[in-house]
Amino acid sequence: MTDDRPRGRALIELDRVEKRFDEVAALKGVSGSIMEGEFFSLLGPSGCGKTTLLRLIAGFDEPTRGAIAIDGKPMAGVPANLRPTNMVFQSYAIFPHLDVAQNVAYGLRRLRLGREETARRVEEALGMVDLAGYGKRAAHALSGGQRQRVALARALVMRPRVLLLDEPLSALDKKLREQMQVELRRLQRAVGITFILVTHDQEEALIMSDRIAVMFDGEIAQLASPETLYRRPVDRRVASFIGVMNFFDARVTGESAGLIELDVAGLGPVAIPPEQAPGGRNAAGTTVGIRPEMLTLLFSDTERAEHEVSGEVVDAVYYGDMTYYDLKLPGTERPATVSMRNTAGRPVLRPGDPARVGWGRESVILLA
Amino acid sequence: MSRADAGAMPARPSGIRRLLRGEAAQGLVLVSPTFLYALLLLAAPLTLVLLISFWTQDYLELDRTFTTANYAEAWSDPLYRLLMGRSLVISGVVTLTTVLLAYPIAYFVAFHVERNKALWIFLITIPFWTSYLLRVFLWKVILGYNGVLNSALLGLGLVDQPLTFLLYNANAVVITLAHAWAPFAILPIYVALAKIDRSLLEAAEDLGDGPLRRFWRVTLPLSMPGVIAAALIVFIPTVGDYVTPRLVGGTDGLMIANMIQVQFGKANNAPLGAALAVSAMAIVAAISLVFLWLNRRFTRGGG
Numbered sequence: 130m131t132d133d134r135p136r137g138r139a140l141i142e143l144d145r146v147e148k149r150f151d152e153v154a155a156l157k158g159v160s161g162s163i164m165e166g167e168f169f170s171l172l173g174p175s176g177c178g179k180t181t182l183l184r185l186i187a188g189f190d191e192p193t194r195g196a197i198a199i200d201g202k203p204m205a206g207v208p209a210n211l212r213p214t215n216m217v218f219q220s221y222a223i224f225p226h227l228d229v230a231q232n233v234a235y236g237l238r239r240l241r242l243g244r245e246e247t248a249r250r251v252e253e254a255l256g257m258v259d260l261a262g263y264g265k266r267a268a269h270a271l272s273g274g275q276r277q278r279v280a281l282a283r284a285l286v287m288r289p290r291v292l293l294l295d296e297p298l299s300a301l302d303k304k305l306r307e308q309m310q311v312e313l314r315r316l317q318r319a320v321g322i323t324f325i326l327v328t329h330d331q332e333e334a335l336i337m338s339d340r341i342a343v344m345f346d347g348e349i350a351q352l353a354s355p356e357t358l359y360r361r362p363v364d365r366r367v368a369s370f371i372g373v374m375n376f377f378d379a380r381v382t383g384e385s386a387g388l389i390e391l392d393v394a395g396l397g398p399v400a401i402p403p404e405q406a407p408g409g410r411n412a413a414g415t416t417v418g419i420r421p422e423m424l425t426l427l428f429s430d431t432e433r434a435e436h437e438v439s440g441e442v443v444d445a446v447y448y449g450d451m452t453y454y455d456l457k458l459p460g461t462e463r464p465a466t467v468s469m470r471n472t473a474g475r476p477v478l479r480p481g482d483p484a485r486v487g488w489g490r491e492s493v494i495l496l497a
Numbered sequence: 498m499s500r501a502d503a504g505a506m507p508a509r510p511s512g513i514r515r516l517l518r519g520e521a522a523q524g525l526v527l528v529s530p531t532f533l534y535a536l537l538l539l540a541a542p543l544t545l546v547l548l549i550s551f552w553t554q555d556y557l558e559l560d561r562t563f564t565t566a567n568y569a570e571a572w573s574d575p576l577y578r579l580l581m582g583r584s585l586v587i588s589g590v591v592t593l594t595t596v597l598l599a600y601p602i603a604y605f606v607a608f609h610v611e612r613n614k615a616l617w618i619f620l621i622t623i624p625f626w627t628s629y630l631l632r633v634f635l636w637k638v639i640l641g642y643n644g645v646l647n648s649a650l651l652g653l654g655l656v657d658q659p660l661t662f663l664l665y666n667a668n669a670v671v672i673t674l675a676h677a678w679a680p681f682a683i684l685p686i687y688v689a690l691a692k693i694d695r696s697l698l699e700a701a702e703d704l705g706d707g708p709l710r711r712f713w714r715v716t717l718p719l720s721m722p723g724v725i726a727a728a729l730i731v732f733i734p735t736v737g738d739y740v741t742p743r744l745v746g747g748t749d750g751l752m753i754a755n756m757i758q759v760q761f762g763k764a765n766n767a768p769l770g771a772a773l774a775v776s777a778m779a780i781v782a783a784i785s786l787v788f789l790w791l792n793r794r795f796t797r798g799g800g
Contacts, residue, residue, distance in 0.1 A: 189699055209702045222700035226718045226795065235714075236704030287704065 140165040140290060140323050141186060146195035148181050148347075155181040157347040158195065163291075163325060168317050170326045170334040173344035174370070179327045182344075183293050186325065188212045200290060215284035216293040219300070221276045223268045229255070229279055230264030236287045254286035257316065274305050281313075285320065292317075294326045298333065310336050331371045335359065343367050359420075363408035364497045368418045375424070375465045379417045379495070389495065393417055395461030396438055399490045408497030416496045421468040423492030426454065427485040428476060434487020440465075442482045452477050456484055550771035559768070567772035577756065577773060584752040585780070587667055587674075588736040594675040595731045596724060599682035603723075604716075606683075607690035618687070621680050629677060633744050636673045640664040640745070665747025673741050678734075682727035689723025690716070721795040729788050736781050753777050 139162035148156040156178045163169045171179035184190045185197060188209035197204045199213060215236070224232050233251045242250065255261050258278035271279065277297060284292055297313075298306045314337050317324045328334050334341050335355040342352040351363045362368035365376065378394040388400040425434060443464050444455040452471055455464040467486065471477065478484060525532075550567055553560040571577050606617045624632065639645045640663040647659040662668060693716065701711040739754035746752070753773060760770030 187703060189702075208707075209699070210705045210707055214703070216700070216703045218696045218700060220694065220696050222694065222696040224697060224700070224715065235701070239705045239710075283700075283704070 137164045137166060139163070140167075140200060141325075142198045143182075144196045144198070146182070146185060146192045146197060148178070148185060148190065149193045155347055156185075156192070159344075159347075159349055160195075161342060161349060161352055163323065164340075166321050166323055167339045168314065168324045168326070168337055170328060170338040170341045171344060172328055172331060172334040172341050172370075174329060177344040178347040179329075179344050180295060181347075183216075183295055183325065183327045186291070187214050187216050187293050213290040214293055215287045215289040215291075216295065217277075217280045217284050217297045219295045219297065221280040221297075221300075223271070223276050223279055223283075225268050227268060228264065229260070229266045229268065229271070232268060232279055233264075233283045233286055235283060250286055251282075254282040257285060257320075258282045273300055274309070277301065277309070281316075285316075285322070289322060291323045291325060294324060296327055296329070298328075299330075306333075313337060335371070343370060345370075361405070361407040361494060362418070362496065365416055365418070368494070368496055373421050373466060373468075374418045375421065376463065376496075377417050377419070377461060377465075379415050381415060391417065391493070391495065393493070395458035395465065396488065397436065399436065399493055401490055401493050401495060405491070405493060406495035406497075408495075418494045418496050419465075419488065419492050421453065421466040423488060424465065424467040425487045426467055426469055426478070427487045432487070435489040437485060437487050439483065439485050442478045442480050442484050444480055445478055447471075447477060454478065454484070456486060458486070546771045546774055549768050550775050552768045554766045554768050567768045568776065570769060571772045571776050577753075580751065580753045580756050581773075581777065581780070583667070584736050584754070584777070585784075587670055587742075587750070587752060588732055590671050591674040591678065591735050592728050592732040594671060595678050595682045596686070596727050598675065599679055599727060600686055600724070602679075603683045603686035603690055607687050618684070621683050624677070624680060629740070630744075632677060633673055633741060636669065636676070637664065637745060640669055640672070664745060666749045667746065669745040669747075670742050670750045670752075673745050674735050674738065677741075678731045681730045685726040685730065686720060686723040689720040689726075693719045718795060722792055725788050725792040725795070729785055732788075733781055733785060737777060 141163040143159050143161050143163075146156055146159045147154070159178075159182060171182060173179050181190070185192050186199075186204075188204065188207060188211075191205070204212060224235065227235070230248075230251050233254055234247050237247050237250060251264065252261065255263060258281050260275065260278050260282065263275070263279075268276075268279075277300075280297070294313075298309050301309060310333055313324070313326075326334070326337065335358075338355055340352065340354055341358055342349045343358065344350065345366050351358060351367050353361075358367065358371050362371060362374075368374040368376075377396060380392045381389060382392050382398070383390040385400070388402055389406060390398065390400045392398050427434060427437065438458055440456040440458040442454055443457050446453040450471060452469050454467045454469065456467055457464055465486070469475070549559070551563050551565065553562065553564055553566070602621070606614060606621075610617050637644070641647070642659050642661065642664070644664070646663060647656075650656045651659065697715055697719070698711060701715045706714060736752075737754045739752065739758055742750045742752045742755055746755075754777075757770045757773050757777070760766045760773060764770075
């Protein structure tokens with residue numbers, strides 16, 4: 130388990146930030162700190178307020194209530210053009226009447242660096258995004274991926290304290306997107322600028338971020354490292370939004386020696402330490418979650434696990450390297466998903482086959 | 498014809514039949530009424546005017562021997578040169594005034610009207626509900642010696658005598674035309690402004706531009722196609738306008754079209770009138786081409 134405490138100095142501080150559009154509350158009081166040099170993601174389904182929060186940080190909108198500070202300075206009333214932030218827009222917003230070099234140099238004009246220094250910085254920024262020599266290209270002659278890189282270079286050339294990225298990869302095809310995820314991560318490490326990424330793609334957020342704020346309905350549900358979000362989600366929404374999660378109905382039966390005693394439908398009784406209830410716990414009816422890879426199929430009689438339960442294969446989906454099984458377990462309606470690596474000699478079961486499932490108590494998460 | 502069409506057809510039909518069945522032929526049939534209309538009502542009269550301009554008036558007859566004497570006279574006579582020059586200047590000033598006045602209105606509707614945009618556009622067309630002649634006479638009432646404006650200025654004690662530079666000169670022509678053509682200028686500029694992606698404006702702001710600088714560097718260049726379209730729409734017809742100068746222009750405000758009318762009418766010299774008309778048309782065409790070239794420079798982007 131990684132240390133989840135933010136490291137270094139807070140660059141952006143959000144203090145109970147609220148935003149209302151007419152009568153609709155887009156943000157309902159968001160607080161938190163974003164650290165200097167960190168790759169931070171705002172993750173959530175559409176309409177959760179993540180883009181609204183990004184626009185408040187950029188200065189395109191003002192919060193209805195609450196305060197935002199960047200580098201210790203309160204940002205209330207500071208317009209976007211005077212903030213130490215730059216944005217990569219979802220549509221890229223490449224100026225159609227300017228060529229690539231003029232687009233990248235757009236923000237430098239105001240700094241009056243002189244022709245040579247401007248050209249040098251533009252070329253350097255274009256080199257950073259692998260577009261060296263593209264300066265004279267017209268904006269409309271660029272592909273989607275190139276436009277994205279120009280937008281990135283145009284923002285990075287300003288050397289901002291914070292780079293804001295509004296779903297920058299959503300318009301790219303899968304292959305290019307995966308390539309850009311790695312490149313963005315590498316670029317962020319190289320320049321050391323704080324990146325704030327807005328995305329609805331949980332995989333993208335997990336791959337790229339140091340820390341992620343998962344948002345639902347205008348609130349941060351959980352702010353943690355990717356590993357913590359995956360292993361210790363605080364509630365059902367976070368657990369199902371990130372990765373695949375099996376949910377089981379459960380009952381808290383007692384507490385002894387610092388352990389929470391549970392009776393889980395389909396799996397039986399188990400006792401877990403309080404760390405495995407990151408969202409706290411309700412007294413009576415509750416839910417536990419177990420990731421598909423935390424459940425194991427026991428193929429031979431000699432294989433043993435801490436806890437075992439017998440069931441039947443309902444469905445098997447073969448992915449080549451992995452097989453995903455849906456299992457019917459006694460005492461629960463909902464089938465449980467188990468993922469198994471297809472190692473040498475391991476059989477692939479068919480629907481209707483009996484199956485023995487093993488699991489350990491450390492894989493059980495009690496969800497609030 | 499596309500390959501798919503050719504494949505669907507039975508073994509080689511005759512040329513005519515193939516032509517009639519093709520998409521191109523269907524298109525031609527579709528546009529033929531309009532094409533015929535254009536041919537009869539635009540091309541034919543224009544050709545006639547062009548022909549007449551090379552002939553000579555011989556009392557009631559037209560001498561059909563080819564001559565360029567009319568053009569020599571049209572381009573050398575100081576009076577015609579003065580009228581042509583004045584037409585271009587008046588038209589240019591009208592265009593400039595109209596576009597400058599139309600731009601803020603178009604900008605306001607495009608960026609600051611949240612609801613009922615359609616209603617605003619509708620309101621802009623209200624002047625068209627009355628005839629043009631009525632509107633010209635209203636300007637006479639407003640600008641006249643005992644007109645609304647002078648009465649108001651006298652009443653307020655701002656002037657001792659009625660102002661005489663308001664009516665029956667080039668100023669009156671400019672004011673009347675600028676008012677009449679404003680809606681034609683507002684609409685194309687509005688369309689160009691409404692089309693601008695709002696994220697481009699935010700990007701400019703994000704990169705350090707205040708509102709004024711952003712306007713100069715992004716909004717204005719991106720709306721130039723609309724501005725140029727507006728300029729063309731106003732400039733081309735106003736050069737040849739003769740109603741407005743006739744009614745409010747006095748003698749100082751007369752334009753080339755008034756002279757063309759005189760040549761075809763009282764002066765009974767249709768060939769000279771035709772030569773003046775063709776010359777004016779050529780000059781307008783040349784200026785329009787410059788506008789179009791400017792437009793292409795703005796829309797092409799980069800370079």
